Amino acid sequence: MSQRGLFSLNLKTLMSVVVPALLIASLSVYALSLRPKIIEEARVLPGKPLAAYEQFYPIRADETGAIYLDRHLFEKAIDYFTANPSPREIADLIYLGNSNHVTLMLSESARSKYISLSNLPDYAAVAEADVQKDRLLQTYKDIVNGIGQTFAGTPIEIVLHDTRNPLNSIVAIQNPISGRRLGDPNTNFGIQLIKNYSQIERGTGQSFVSYGLTLKDGRQVKSTTIPLFNNTYGLIGFICLNIDISKMDGKDPAAIARFIEAFKAINENETIVEMIQKSKKRS
Numbered sequence: 001m002s003q004r005g006l007f008s009l010n011l012k013t014l015m016s017v018v019v020p021a022l023l024i025a026s027l028s029v030y031a032l033s034l035r036p037k038i039i040e041e042a043r044v045l046p047g048k049p050l051a052a053y054e055q056f057y058p059i060r061a062d063e064t065g066a067i068y069l070d071r072h073l074f075e076k077a078i079d080y081f082t083a084n085p086s087p088r089e090i091a092d093l094i095y096l097g098n099s100n101h102v103t104l105m106l107s108e109s110a111r112s113k114y115i116s117l118s119n120l121p122d123y124a125a126v127a128e129a130d131v132q133k134d135r136l137l138q139t140y141k142d143i144v145n146g147i148g149q150t151f152a153g154t155p156i157e158i159v160l161h162d163t164r165n166p167l168n169s170i171v172a173i174q175n176p177i178s179g180r181r182l183g184d185p186n187t188n189f190g191i192q193l194i195k196n197y198s199q200i201e202r203g204t205g206q207s208f209v210s211y212g213l214t215l216k217d218g219r220q221v222k223s224t225t226i227p228l229f230n231n232t233y234g235l236i237g238f239i240c241l242n243i244d245i246s247k248m249d250g251k252d253p254a255a256i257a258r259f260i261e262a263f264k265a266i267n268e269n270e271t272i273v274e275m276i277q278k279s280k281k282r283s
Helices: 003-041 071-083 087-099 108-118 123-150 188-197 253-264 270-278
Strands: 059-061 067-069 156-162 170-174 208-214 220-230 234-244
Touching: 059 188, 071 087, 071 108, 087 108, 123 156, 123 170, 123 234, 188 220, 188 234
Parallel strands: none
Antiparallel strands: 059 067, 156 170, 156 234, 208 220, 220 234
16 A cells, blocks of 8 residues: 555544544543532423424424524413423523523513513522523533644534524534534534434433534535533533544645644643643652
8 A cells, every 4th residue: 555545544544533532532521520510419300391392392494494483482382381380391491582582572471471480489490500501511611612722723623502592502612614603503403403302311312423414515524413411401512523524535635734733733831741740659
């Protein structure tokens, strides 16, 4: 085999095995280190996710695939949970509504009912759970930003989605290869995953690892979607890894060389070197 062929093969091995494994392992270590505290603080809300109610889940897609909040379905959900109150569903409904200033679009009657739902006696506890959820997402933001910055300059995008607010889904993103930005919505695929996960037991759900996607400009992307759960709400987010592999076929050696150089780049830090040296055991 030629030297170029070996070079291409080694890079493909790196892209297909080492990089995803390294990222997933890093996320797993962080998640496991946080888990005891999360379980201790969480208050389990009875009920099901709002997304489990297909008949009035208010996040819909139009004919172009763009997602939006359906006011009619949102008001239908308000009516249903006013008559059939359930903490978890109401928590999801209020979180989605408050995150998107829904009171500005509701009818006067629906607005009054929505405010009444927000003022239910149990909602004080739900509001505390929202704060806990925000702290949890902040932790994952730090994880996504730290890992993403580790791979700065490479075509390895890492994204954190808030699945309870699909209209403003992206809350952290590094190395954007897809043109998306903070505050952008989820995708049709993401909405379908949210609905699928809403039908399973709390705290479970498989990751989708190393599946292929094609961007609008034709670039091939290798992707992984990792669901994030907590005891209070169940599914609260996705971490998505997207690797642009369109130039990793060996036909563009310069692109491959740039990737390797960016992948190898490190930031010099004398403090860290000194700390590691001081941690050595005396002989």
